[in-house]
Amino acid sequence: MLDRKIHYLELDKTHFDAVIALGNHVHGDGYLDQDKMAEWVAKGIKNGINSNFVAMDEDKLVGFRICYSPGQWQADQWCSPDMWKSEQEQTAYFKCNTVDATYRGYGIGSKLLKLASKALQNQGATAGVSHLWRQSPGNSAVKYFTKCGGILIQNHPDKWHQDSIEGYDCPVCSGECHCVAAEMIIYF
Numbered sequence: 001m002l003d004r005k006i007h008y009l010e011l012d013k014t015h016f017d018a019v020i021a022l023g024n025h026v027h028g029d030g031y032l033d034q035d036k037m038a039e040w041v042a043k044g045i046k047n048g049i050n051s052n053f054v055a056m057d058e059d060k061l062v063g064f065r066i067c068y069s070p071g072q073w074q075a076d077q078w079c080s081p082d083m084w085k086s087e088q089e090q091t092a093y094f095k096c097n098t099v100d101a102t103y104r105g106y107g108i109g110s111k112l113l114k115l116a117s118k119a120l121q122n123q124g125a126t127a128g129v130s131h132l133w134r135q136s137p138g139n140s141a142v143k144y145f146t147k148c149g150g151i152l153i154q155n156h157p158d159k160w161h162q163d164s165i166e167g168y169d170c171p172v173c174s175g176e177c178h179c180v181a182a183e184m185i186i187y188f
């Protein structure tokens with residue numbers, strides 16, 4: 001892997017099939033489909049700036065990062081805007097970051113986050129919030145986000161429980177999902 005040259009591109013429709021395949025493989029069946037992709041990706045485009053990116057090893061998609069632009073997403077019961085130092089309408093949402101298992105630990109996830117952060121800043125964001133999967137393999141999600149400047153706001157048990165009842169098949173839990181989400185923020 002070390003000798004591979006990774007290219008970073010804005011995520012567009014031509015990447016949807018490969019993103020869905022990688023996303024469902026890593027996060028579990030039912031995590032992504034064409035409708036969700038179209039909805040999620042549109043939320044990350046603002047003022048003509050796309051904050052969604054993919055990482056490519058030649059023609060193979062090996063990672064992706066999806067974001068929601070400031071003002072284009074709703075805070076829900078899993079968000080604590082009172083505890084953020086940024087204004088809610090200037091806060092972006094880091095929706096999903098996924099890297100193919102054989103390509104992890106080489107800086108691809110961090111690079112995707114940096115590219116997205118720059119695009120979000122150009123859209124007017126002063127911070128980005130995310131829910132990190134505490135049970136991710138090797139706790140890689142919280143580790144990589146912390147390394148990129150992420151600060152813990154608070155933990156949310158059972159964040160994906162309802163999704164698991166509605167079809168999401170968590171790769172860690174057998175049956176209903178009881179994974180914990182760490183609500184974290186990066187100030188730009």
Ligand SMILES: CC(C)(COP(=O)(O)OP(=O)(O)OC[C@H]1O[C@@H](n2cnc3c(N)ncnc32)[C@H](O)[C@@H]1OP(=O)(O)O)[C@@H](O)C(=O)NCCC(=O)NCCS
Binds near residue numbers: 103137
């Ligand atoms: C989380 C993820 C996107 C990070 O991408 P990545 O390309 O592996 O991350 P980077 O190479 O930029 O690594 C950044 C830091 O993350 C941590 N990390 C990365 N891979 C790791 C692993 N396999 N085990 C433990 N920690 C890991 C390390 O602290 C690393 O810093 P270091 O190399 O200086 O030790 C990727 O590991 C992944 O897809 N994991 C599974 C899916 C997931 O959990 N997605 C996030 C959902 S919230």
